[in-house]
Amino acid sequence: GQxxxxxxxxxxxxxxxxxxxxxxxxxxxxxxxxYQQHAGEAPTFLSYNVLxxxxxxxxxxxxxxxxxxxxxxxxxxxxMKDSASYLCAVSDSNYQLIWGAGTKLIxxx
Amino acid sequence: EAQVTQNPRYLITVTGKKLTxxxxxxxxxxxxxxxxxDPGLGLRQIYYSxxxxxxxxxxxxxxxxxxxxxxxNFPLIxxxxxxxxxxxxxxxxxxxxxxxTQYFGPGTRLLVx
Numbered sequence: 001g002q003x004x005x006x007x008x009x010x011x012x013x014x015x016x017x018x019x020x021x022x023x024x025x026x027x028x029x030x031x032x033x034x035y036q037q038h039a040g041e042a043p044t045f046l047s048y049n050v051l052x053x054x055x056x057x058x059x060x061x062x063x064x065x066x067x068x069x070x071x072x073x074x075x076x077x078x079x080m081k082d083s084a085s086y087l088c089a090v091s092d093s094n095y096q097l098i099w100g101a102g103t104k105l106i107x108x109x
Numbered sequence: 110e111a112q113v114t115q116n117p118r119y120l121i122t123v124t125g126k127k128l129t130x131x132x133x134x135x136x137x138x139x140x141x142x143x144x145x146x147d148p149g150l151g152l153r154q155i156y157y158s159x160x161x162x163x164x165x166x167x168x169x170x171x172x173x174x175x176x177x178x179x180x181x182n183f184p185l186i187x188x189x190x191x192x193x194x195x196x197x198x199x200x201x202x203x204x205x206x207x208x209x210t211q212y213f214g215p216g217t218r219l220l221v222x
Contacts, residue, residue, distance in 0.1 A: 087152070
């Protein structure tokens with residue numbers, strides 16, 4: 001079966017760095033997405049990785065290792081507004097998105 | 110403004126009473142889909158549509174119907190809702206293609222009594 005694993009919840013301090021991991025087992029791979037979802041709101045796109053390596057976009061970076069079936073989202077200089085759920089999703093061989101359950105990130109002052 | 114709209118945003122209904130949740134996008138996207146989101150389970154795809162008059166089942170299609178008569182609209186129909194369909198529903202749209210991100214509507218919170 002297809003499976004995406006992320007930690008359920010993480011806590012970090014304002015101004016710090018946090019890494020949210022995602023491991024996946026899917027039938028085929030056509031890219032990995034990270035989305036941010038604030039409570040009660042719709043998910044919004046953060047990043048897309050299809051090749052191995054690190055993609056940096058401001059305070060957020062996303063890393064992919066296809067051989068390990070592993071990705072992480074790195075958030076730097078954490079702000080209170082970063083409190084949200086972070087969803088990992090993999091595009092499978094049919095280009096359908098398989099979603100993880102999401103990681104709830106709590107930022108403390 | 111480019112957006113995906115859903116109506117209603119909140120709905121309380123009773124078992125067996127047919128309902129429709131509308132979804133409309135103004136970005137001329139070919140691809141549209143419906144998801145439900147439940148605590149601890151993440152987003153699960155109900156149905157998707159690659160283009161007008163082309164729809165296909167996602168992971169959890171039982172109890173739902175969809176139609177795609179026009180490019181911009183993709184309504185979700187619950188013919189006979191049951192309490193296990195109580196959930197948060199999202200409509201999403203995108204251009205076809207590998208890297209294309211999905212744009213989500215604001216969500217519809219449904220409670221079936």
